[in-house]
Amino acid sequence: MRKDRKMTLQKTFLAGLIAVFTLFGSSTLDARLNVVATTPDLGSIAEAVGGDRVSVTSLARGTEDAHFVSPRPSFIRVLNRADVLIENGAEIEIGWLPPLIANARNRDIQTGRPGRVMASEGVSLLDIPSGPVDRTMGDVHVSGNPHFLLDPLNAKIVAENIAAAFIELDSEGADDYRAAMEAFKERIDEKMEEWTAAMEPFEGTKVIAYHATFRYFAERFGFDVIGLIEPLPGIEPSPRHLQSIIRKIENEDVRMIWAEPFRPSRTVQRVSTAGGVPVLRLPELVGGVPEAEDYFSLIDYNVRRIVAALDTNSADA
Ligand SMILES: [Zn+2]
Numbered sequence: 657m658r659k660d661r662k663m664t665l666q667k668t669f670l671a672g673l674i675a676v677f678t679l680f681g682s683s684t685l686d687a688r689l690n691v692v693a694t695t696p697d698l699g700s701i702a703e704a705v706g707g708d709r710v711s712v713t714s715l716a717r718g719t720e721d722a723h724f725v726s727p728r729p730s731f732i733r734v735l736n737r738a739d740v741l742i743e744n745g746a747e748i749e750i751g752w753l754p755p756l757i758a759n760a761r762n763r764d765i766q767t768g769r770p771g772r773v774m775a776s777e778g779v780s781l782l783d784i785p786s787g788p789v790d791r792t793m794g795d796v797h798v799s800g801n802p803h804f805l806l807d808p809l810n811a812k813i814v815a816e817n818i819a820a821a822f823i824e825l826d827s828e829g830a831d832d833y834r835a836a837m838e839a840f841k842e843r844i845d846e847k848m849e850e851w852t853a854a855m856e857p858f859e860g861t862k863v864i865a866y867h868a869t870f871r872y873f874a875e876r877f878g879f880d881v882i883g884l885i886e887p888l889p890g891i892e893p894s895p896r897h898l899q900s901i902i903r904k905i906e907n908e909d910v911r912m913i914w915a916e917p918f919r920p921s922r923t924v925q926r927v928s929t930a931g932g933v934p935v936l937r938l939p940e941l942v943g944g945v946p947e948a949e950d951y952f953s954l955i956d957y958n959v960r961r962i963v964a965a966l967d968t969n970s971a972d973a
Pocket residue numbers: 723796797802803867868869889
């Protein structure tokens with residue numbers, strides 16, 4: 657009798673253990689890498705490379721300025737649980753990320769750990785200051801221009817960096833990550849042919865941009881950004897600076913203004929009206945407009961808008 661009772665107890669204990677395991681097992685058995693990307697363009701590439709083996713959260717919204725993201729309470733919790741943190745690498749997040757990382761208390765995502773990915777590694781950064789840096793040069797871009805992802809060829813380098821980190825942290829998935837990274841790069845090459853062919857007729861077109869966001873994009877597709885509405889990165893324009901930009905538009909056959917959707921409408925509209933050229937609201941980040949659902953549709957959208965505006969212009973002329 658006592659033996660029976662003991663066995664029943666053991667069975668109950670075992671059943672309890674199984675129940676507990678089943679209850680919590682779903683998260684324990686979910687061996688997916690917990691990936692946090694600072695911006696949704698990085699998040700999109702991480703999803704393409706990681707597939708089912710990763711779960712990706714992007715901190716910044718696509719509609720935000722990546723330099724000035726408002727931290728939300730969930731950020732610290734998300735960073736605390738991260739296996740991987742992918743950041744720009746050229747300090748686009750310098751104004752908001754460091755205190756969040758400090759508060760998240762997660763050893764795995766500290767600088768130098770395999771879980772901390774610098775997307776820019778291996779990218780040739782433009783606009784690196786040559787002399788000493790001080791605040792008279794603007795608030796951002798002190799490590800060079802961080803908007804390199806708008807050049808699709810740089811997205812291939814970023815995909816390689818992300819794949820290398822995933823492989824190091826989850827070696828069982830190495831073949832999957834490698835295959836997905838190669839597929840991503842191949843798709844970039846295919847799309848590049850299409851994007852280049854669409855943009856080629858307009859090579860050398862002069863534009864004004866709000867911020868140096870489209871520096872790499874313009875360079876890749878042969879557009880000439882001859883002035884910025886911001887006098888320095890992150891610094892609001894004075895009326896005098898705006899006047900000089902308007903004069904530039906009038907004197908130098910500028911065809912359009914490129915501004916991200918979140919830039920102040922009044923300023924952009926004023927320059928557009930005075931200069932007599934259209935404004936194109938072009939997103940930098942995935943999710944910046946509803947059509948930009950992933951990295952490819954982001955570039956698709958921007959190329960399509962530019963080509964459509966220039967085609968219309970030449971038809972009108
Ligand atoms: Zn910037």
